[in-house]
Amino acid sequence: MNHPDLPGTSHSDLAPLMTTAPTVPPVASFAALELPAEVLRTLSELGVREPFPIQAATLPNALAGRDVLGRGRTGSGKTLAFGLPLLARTAGRRAEPKQPLALILVPTRELAQQVTEALAPYAEALRLRMATVVGGMSIGRQAAALRHGAEVVVATPGRLHDLIERRACRLGRVGITVLDEADQMCDMGFLPQVTEVLDQVHPDGQRMLFSATLDRDVDHLVRRYLHEPVVHSVDPSAGAVTTMDHHVLVVHGPDRYAVTTEIAARDGRVLLFLDTKHAVDQLTRHLRASGVPAAALHSGKSQPQRTRTLAQFKNGPITVLVATNVAARGLHVDDLDLVVNVDPPTDPKDYVHRAGRTARAGESGSVVTLVLAGQRREMSRLMAEAGIEPTITKVRSGEAELSRITGAKAPSGIPLDGGPAAPRPKNTNAPFRGLGTSKDTSRGAGGKSRKAGEARKLAEARKAARVRRGG
Template identity: 40%
Template sequence: MTFEDLGLSPEVLKAVEEVGYTTPTPIQEKAIPVVLMGRDVLGCAQTGTGKTAGFTLPMIDILSSGRARARMPRSLIIAPTRELAAQVSENFELYGKYGKLSMALLIGGSSFVEQEQKLDRGVDVLIATPGRLIDLFERGKILLADVKILVIDEADRMLDMGFMPDVERIVGLLPKIRQTLFFSATMPPEIRRLADAFLMNPKAISVDPPASAAETVTQGLVKVKGAAKEKRAALRALAKSEDVKSALVFCNRKRDVDIVFRSMERHGFSVAALHGDMAQPVRMETLQSFKDAKVQFLVCSDVAARGLDIPAVSHVFNFDVPSNPEDYVHRIGRTGRAGRSGKAFTLALREEGKYLANVVRMLGMDIPEVTLEQDSGWEAGEAEEAKPGRSRRGSSRSGEGSRRGGSRRSGRRSQSNREETVASETVAEETAPSATPANDVAANAAAESPEEVVTLDAAVEPKPRPAARSKAREQKREPRRGKPKQESDSLAPGETAFGDHIPAFLLRPAKVA
C-alpha cells in the first residue's frame, strides 16, 4: 500500500513525496483512513513506528477548509515534553508547506509575547505542553470553545510525569462534540481508564504488543563489577569498541547526566548534555547540534526518551537500568527507526539486578550478555541476591573497611589539631593497618606512661552510664547550687534579696493618704 491509497490530498502527497516516504508504516496505514472519517482513535504502537505522521497528515487535510478566529484554535495537540511538542510542530511545517494552515507552539521557556501575538492572529493548529496551555488560559489569552480535533500524544508519558490532572482539566474545557485522537506507546490500566473517559466509541488500533522492543534493535547487556566509576570506564570502553555514528546515553538522574558528561568530555569524546533543568534555548540548541551531527554522544535523562525522531542514531547506551521497565522500551526505541538497524546496550551493576529482572520479565526474553576486554560480569548468583540501594563496596567490606571506618570515627580532635592532621590522614590510613579507637587510646597512654601500655587490651570497654534516677528521687533532690533562694526571715535587718543594687523606683518615697 502507498500513501496515494490512503485518501490524502494531492498537496499532502506532494509534501510526503519530497520528504522521501513512499510506503506508510502499519500504524499510519490503519490510523489515517479512520481519522479522515472523523472517528475517535485509540492508537497503541511501539515508539519509532510513525505515530506522529499518523495524525498530522489527516489533520492537515481536515483543517484545510475553514478559517480560525482570534484566540480560538481549531485543533489542539497536547504533548508531555517541550522537545516532543517542537517535533510535532516540525512535522506540520514539513507536511503542510503547500497548505495555508497557521500554527502556534506553546511551550515553557519561550516568550509569552510572541505566543500571544500568534494567538491573536488566530491559529488552526495549537501544539502545547499542559503547563503553558493552562497558564495562558488563566490569563484569558486562549478560548477553547472552537476546538474540533483533540490529540493527546504519548499519553503514558503524561501519566508518568504527573500531567494527567492538568490534561483532565483541559479536556473539561473543550466542547463535548469533537474528534479525539489518543496515542500511547503502552496501554496500562490507568491509560485505558482515561481513554474510556475521553473517547466516544473509538476505533482501537494496536500494531505491536504493548511494551515490546523493536525487532530492528540489537540488544546487549554489560554486567559491571564495582561502582559508578567502573561503570563509566565500561561505558567508555564500549563506546570505543563500537562503530558509533551518533549515540544517546541515558541516565536516571539529572546529576548523573552532568557527571557522565564531564567524564566523557575529559576523555576526549564529542559529547553534550541534555536534561530538564537546562534553559529551553540551550536545550533546543543542544538537540539541534546533535541532529546536525556536530556532537557524537548526547548524555541525557528520560526527557529525550519519548517521541524524539532522530533517524541517524546508531546506538543507545543505558548507563543506568531504568526503574520503570517500560522506559527501557522507549529508550532503545530512539535507534533502529524507520526500518534502520540499531544497537542498544545496558550497563548494570549488581545492585541494579532487581530493575534488570523487571525489564527481562516485561520483554519476555533474556538480554544477550556482552563481555568487554576489561574485567566485567557478576559472580554466580549475585543477580538474584542484589538489592537496590545497597552498594557492592558497602556490603562486601568486613575487615579493612571497618578498620578504616574506625579510624574516621576515632576520638574527636580539637580545631587546631584537626587542621594540622588533615594533610596526613591519607598516609595514616595506608600505613596504619588497624587504626581503631583502642589504638588511639594506647598511643596516648604510651606517651604519658609506657608501663601502662601493656595493661591495655585491644578493645576498651565503654564506661557504663549511671542508672536513671527514679521519679521519687528526683522530687526529693535538693535545689542546685547557685539557685536563688526565696526571701525568708534569715535576712539581716535592712538587707534585701536584690543585693547591693536596689532599683531606683523602690527608693522613691511612698505617698501616704
C-alpha cells in the first residue's frame, strides 16, 4: 500500500491507519464495478477505457461506502477516483434548498472549476445538480444556486465559510465529503475552516481524503475524521515519474531574460513559474512585446480573467502561461510537455507540485529550472530533498544546447499589442536583480533603474510647477 517514493511517508506513518476490515480488491475495468449504466455509457462516450491505478484501487471501496485515504501525485486520475462513487451514491436523491448532499472541498478556484468540468458529464447523465462555490465570483449567484437546490457542491473553504455564515448553506445533510489536495489546503492555512466543515457534515457520512503527502496537519485530519479508512498509495511523487526529465540550466545573470524569451518562443505550450505577481506581469509584457503569445496568471487577477486566461492556454491562442504558484496545484493542461522554473522554488514540495503540471496521465514532459552560478549549491540541496537527480547544463541564449533541451528559438520580435518591439536584453556585466523581485530588471539590461526614472520625473514636475508660478 505504501510507496517509498512518496515524500513525507513511511510504513510506520501508515501503520496506525491500516484497517483490519475486509477491503474490496482492485478492478481491471470500469465494467467490473457496480456503476450506474448512465455513468458507464458516459465513460465510453468520452473515450475513458481503463481505470488509472488510483481509480482501480479506490473505486471498489469508495462505491461500497468506505472511508478512503488516497495518495498519489496530481495528474494520476484522482478526480474520477472520488467523483464517480460520490455521484453514483448520490444518484436518485434530491437536495432541499440550501442543503447539499455531497461536498468536494478543494484549495483553489482553478481546481474547483476543473473538478466541476470533469464531473459535469456524469452528473448530467445522472440528473444531479452541481454548484461551484469559490471566491472572486458573485456570492449572490452562488447563494441562489444553493437556494434552488444542488445535490453536489464543489467549494473552496473560504467562500463556503462565508455562505455558511450568511446562512445560505447548511451541511447537516452532506453524506459524502471529499477533501482534494488536502496537503495544500493545510499549507495555505485553511485547516480551521476545513475542520469547521467536517464538524458540520453528517457524522455518520462517508469521508474521502486525497493528498500527495501525509504529514502534520493532514495526518491530524485523517486520524480525527476518517473511520477505518482504506489506504491506497499507488503513484510515485512527481519527481519519481519515469516519463519526466529534470534539467537545471546554469545561466549568466544578465542573459536570463533572453534565455527565458527564447524558451517561451518554442513550438508548443510552456508554463513559466515566477515568485511574484509583479515579476509575472513584467515578464508577460516583455514576451508579448517580443511577439510571444503569453498571458499572466496570479492571485491579483479577477476570477473571470483567470478563467479566460486558462481557457485560452488550454485551447486557444495563448501558448505561454506565466504564473505564480497559484498554478502549481490542480492545473491540468493536455499536451503540456515543458515547465520552467524561471525563479527556482525554495521548497521541495513546491518543486514537486510545479513539476506535476507536466508528464500527466502517463505522458512525457520536462522540467527546467534556471539558476545563477551562486544558486547551484542551494538548488542541489533542494533537488536531493525532493529525490531528484537533474541533468545540469551551462547555457547561453542562442546556443544549440538550449534549443536541444527546451526547443528554444528566437522570437518573431513583432509586438502583439502594438507599440515598439522589446529590445533584446544586452549581455552585460551590470548587476542583475532577478525576475522574481519587485525591482526593475532593466538595470541588468543596460537601462536606468526605476528609482532614477522616478527621481527625474519628480524633478521635472517641480520645475514645471515653478514655471507656472512664475518662479
